[in-house]
Amino acid sequence: MGRSAVQDTILVATLIALNVFVAFWSGFPREEHPRFGPWAGLGLQVVVVVVLVVRRVWPLFVLGVATVSAVLMSLSVWLVPGLLVTSVDGSGVWVPLAAPFAAYSAVVYSSRPRGAWVLTGVLTLVATRLWELSFAVAASGVLLTAVPALLGMYVAARRGLIVALTERAERAEREQFLLAERARAEERVRLAGEMHDVVTHRVSLMVLQAGALRVVSSDERVRAEAEGLRAAGCQALEELRDLVGVLRSPESAVGLVGGVGDEGGVGVGDWGLSVLVEESRAVGVEVVLSESGDRSVSSPVVARTAYRIVQEALTNVRKHAPGSGVRVEVRYEADRVRLRVRNSAPTAVVDRELASSGSGSGLKGLRQRVELVGGTFESGPRPDGGFHVKSVLPSYVPTTVTWIRSDSGSDNGTQSASAGTAFNE
Structure with missing residues (x-):
């Protein structure tokens, strides 16, 4: 009642x-x-x-x-x-x-x-x-008789006024939200232009210089290293192109977040964790990859998230723990994917300029990304002086659900969930 x-x-x-x-x-x-x-x-x-x-x-x-x-x-x-x-x-x-x-x-x-x-x-x-x-x-x-009716007229007028004011306030709130969305869209376009003009220009110069070094050098080892540098620069330009597209149009983030196996995305086959391991080995980092279980049971969004976790962990090792060994363990189960990256204590001198580069929010972005797909994430130092990153992800997450959840969060969370490359420092 x-x-x-x-x-x-x-x-x-x-x-x-x-x-x-x-x-x-x-x-x-x-x-x-x-x-x-x-x-x-x-x-x-x-x-x-x-x-x-x-x-x-x-x-x-x-x-x-x-x-x-x-x-x-x-x-x-x-x-x-x-x-x-x-x-x-x-x-x-x-x-x-x-x-x-x-x-x-x-x-x-x-x-x-x-x-x-x-x-x-x-x-x-x-x-x-x-x-x-x-x-x-x-x-x-x-x-x-008449006085109660007049009182009722006052109450009815007051209720109508409250309803009108409420509707006006809701309309103003909606308009303010639309204006904020428009401002965010304009800011994204501006950021996309800045990234395209500045970062793309510098990376393109690096690629051209590496290509020129490969052509003019007579040392086969130098030529191989130059070719690897040129290929890495081309890959960075490709990922940067995807990120610029996300900044200009948030709808394209659906393909970027869940585009595992698509063009420009991360697949579960050849274009997967083994590629990251080989890249790290090529620059002198000892990495051991251990995978068990059926990789096909994980959804594209989960595979993409696992890829970014390993990518960020290996990047941090190269920047903050030179000379350390890394072990990447991935176990695919029926309902979840368990991922763990451990590295030993560094044995070489840390490059201060390289270590200070980046925004310092890579692990925080990873945590947000993992939480968006309903997983858990933890990281921290080890007793032996090393560092570990551990995550448990669900095997299946629909791409559309992930995008909706990321869009309902904060601005930082939205951009982090929309653009996988934004998590890297």
């Missing part, structure tokens, strides 16, 4: 008790019409009170019942004294005690205010009995 129903029930019970008290207090029962008289008046009052239960649903019907009852009470005084009204000395107000609540409800809840005011006018006319002008009766009649 709702709050309104409880209030109406209490109101009905109170008015019924009040009607019984008034009937006995005014001399009930009387000798006139001993068979029907006082009982008929009390029954009519109770009927009008019980009808108040539906005053919020059918307010005009309730007011109509109260008005008809008032007319019948007035007629009974002249035609059958003592039948419906116990006091027939002319000083009483011959309307039901439920009339004020009926008039108030009709003005507040009715969708046809004109009909409500017509019935209220008839009820007020019967209550004041202007054909028998009496100040006490007229004042009492207005107080019991």
Whole structure:
């Protein structure tokens, strides 16, 4: 039972008790019409009170019942004294005690205010009995009928004003949100332009210089290293192109986040963790990869996330732990993927310039990415001076669900979930 129903029930019970008290207090029962008289008046009052239960649903019907009852009470005084009204000395107000609540409800809840005011006018006319002008009766009649209706008009106007202000506030909030979205879109486009102009220019120069070194060098080892540097630069340009596209159009992030196996994405076959391991080995990092289980059970989004975790971990090893050995363990289970990357303590001098490069938010971005797919992530130093990264990912995550969840988060979380390369320092 709702709050309104409880209030109406209490109101009905109170008015019924009040009607019984008034009937006995005014001399009930009387000798006139001993068979029907006082009982008929009390029954009519109770009927009008019980009808108040539906005053919020059918307010005009309730007011109509109260008005008809008032007319019948007035007629009974002249035609059958003592039948419906116990006091027939002319000083009483011959309307039901439920009339004020009926008039108030009709003005507040009715969708046809004109009909409500017509019935209220008839009820007020019967209550004041202007054909028998009496100040006490007229004042009492207005107080019991017109004043509740005016109060209802005030409440209805106040409710309408509150609704209008609420709608205006919601509209302003929506407009503000749209303006913020537009500002974010413009900022993304600006960032995309900056990245394209600055980063692409520098990386392109590195690729060209590496290619030139490969051509002019007579040392086969130098030529091989130059070719590896040129290939890495080309791959960086390809990933940067994807990221710039995400910044310009967030919708393209769906393909980037879940585009495992697609063009420019990360696959679970040749273009997977083994590629990262070989790249690290090529620059002198001892990496051991251990994979167990069926890789095909993991969804594209999970494979992409695992790839980024290993990529970030190996990047951090190259920057912060030169000379250390790394072990990458991946176990594919029926319902989850367990991933762990451990490295030993560094044995070489850390390059301060290389270590200080980046934003320092790579692990934080990884945690956000893992949480977006419903996984767990932990990282920290080891007792032997090394470092470890551990994550447990669900085997299957729909791409669309991941994108929706990332879009509902914070701005940093959205961009991190949208662009996998943004997690790297």
